Amino acid sequence: MLEIRNLHARIGETEILKGVDLVIPDGQVHAVMGPNGAGKSTLAYVLAGREGYEVTAGEALFNGQDILAMDPEDRAAAGIFLAFQYPVELPGVGNANFLRTALNAIRKKRGEEELDAVAFLKLARAAAKQLAIKEDFLKRNVNVGFSGGEKKRNEMLQMALLRPGLAILDETDSGLDIDALRIVAEGVNALRDGKFSALVITHYQRLLDHIVPDVVHVLANGRIVRSGPAALARELEASGYAGLEAA
């Protein structure tokens, strides 16, 4: 369970999050929508522990643990995964090597046995196949020269392997073709097991056709200004965000 209460955060002198309240019970998927610059990515980064974001008030608990006090790697080990809006390139770092290093780092922190190269490749190939990802993906350097959509698929591959308890998807659907969209949704749905939860940041209803959210929130000007059932997303697509920010 993710519990965010009265979360305030700033970048430098500018306050971006101005009191976010959001609770995602186990097993639920919540969508966060909202205008450009509202603070959606900021919320995602603060939850994942990026430097440069100063939390000035409020709290965020995951399964009762104060995650704001933890290093990013410890949050990852606790089960938080962020699929980046703009995945980062790592020149010279092989994708398979990166994935295995990450997986083993997390397994080690959780007191599980590390995987050898053979066992890992078996797992990675299976996951890649599920996501209709070409195998040469594993051999290439992390995100280097990947198309926009390929980068997003690569994020999903990482998620599938790391099996988080909470996935934060920051506009993972942007730049995806229709098939990829369905595959990403299947990737998320495959993890839904009654315990896994997700915070899905998106601008479009079409993703939510495939990943049906339990709750839809609107984040505007650093606050959740409206929450409602899945139908809210459709409503927003028709009416836009006008008038919501003042609420």
Added chain:
Amino acid sequence: MSTTTETAIQELADRKYKYGFTTDIPMEAFPRGLSADIVRLISAKKGEPDWLLAWRLKAYEAWLRMEEPHWARIQHPPIDYQSLYYYAAPAKPAPKSLDEVDPELLKTYEKLGIPLNERAALAGVAVDAVFDSVSVATTFRETLAKAGVIFCPISEAVREHPELVRAYLGSVVPAGDNYFAALNSAVFSDGSFVFVPKGVRCPMELSTYFRINARNTGQFEHTLIIAEEGASVSYLEGCTAPMRDENQLHAAVVELVALDEAKIKYSTVQNWYPGDAEGRGGIYNFVTKRGACRGRNSKISWTQVETGSAITWKYPSCILQGEGSVGEFYSVAVTNHHQQADTGTKMIHIGRNTTSTIVSKGISAGRSNNTYRGLVKILPGAAGARNFTQCDSLLIGNECGAHTVPYIESRNASAKVEHEATTSKIAEDQLFYCRSRGLSEEDAVGLIVNGFCREVLKELPMEFAVEAQKLLAVSLEGSVG
């Protein structure tokens, strides 16, 4: 400070430089200081022929007339050459076979990860183990001898193959080449000798493992590798030393000779003790390495991963004399804390259609200084010569320095010389990306740095690439956060 904290700190330091132990065995050393008499003593100890003693003495005379060079971007207090020991060796007489090697020495190399027992050894790698001033063991000699390859301590080669040594010694790096080469030529006590005859591909990787153990002792090895027509060989050297507060001098000379169609691949993983975080102690590494591509289409390839030493001063070079000959230099130099590295290469194009490639990756962290210094020289006869140079620097933190000093002298209009250089920092978003996937900050740095060095690391023989990767990560410990 409580003793528990002290042990904790000691443990941490030991973990960072895990080769910092000393070996306790009876040693024999000559008196401190350098003189013509010491040179004579070394030569006599080795039972050398007169021509070699004369060569040493000439080098010594030359050294006396020379001055320590100061053009590199390095700083150090004056070195007192008279306070050093120029010869130190295990007191027991040299073992005749592996079975006779002192068990303490076997244990030392075992601890360093270099088992000298042939059954336990890395498959396909023959090792010459040099301990302070002498070679203590060479493995797989019989296997190599069957192929016609000579791989032995140079002191033994002087006795067993004097005509070969005499023909090639000093033919690439003359005794009076530079201050440190002259010093080495006067007092060198061992090193490896490799001879691969015409048409032979050496059946194993050859490697020399250099270990400085004794206090206040300089290590001066002289390595000579000859590949005759159509021969090929891959050679690797590794180096470590105990952790000591004083600086120790290592001034080696390496000479390579490649005849027609011959190929020599020379790889170095240099991990001499770098000194502590405050810059106390560490090895002064002043090394002259040069290869002569004498024959047509010959090739010499230098790959170096330099992580250790307080100071590194080293420019493995190629003299591209034979038509169509190829020179390569792939380098990773890492400096952390107060380390200083001034390293690079010289590619001298003499023959027609000679080509050279230089890929240098400099990584600086802490308060260290890292300089690439390179010369590409195209002589008038080198029609069609080509060079490609790429120098990338990676900075970690704000207190370190990276410098690139490329010299290009082209005296042939048909030559093509290309130079690319970049300087970057480890980006915050890269670190965060890795950490959000569960990697610790140090592992993230290690991964990114290894990626940055990929083009060089892939040139290393497989067996050593993994070791080198680990080494990179370890040498940058404590550089972030």
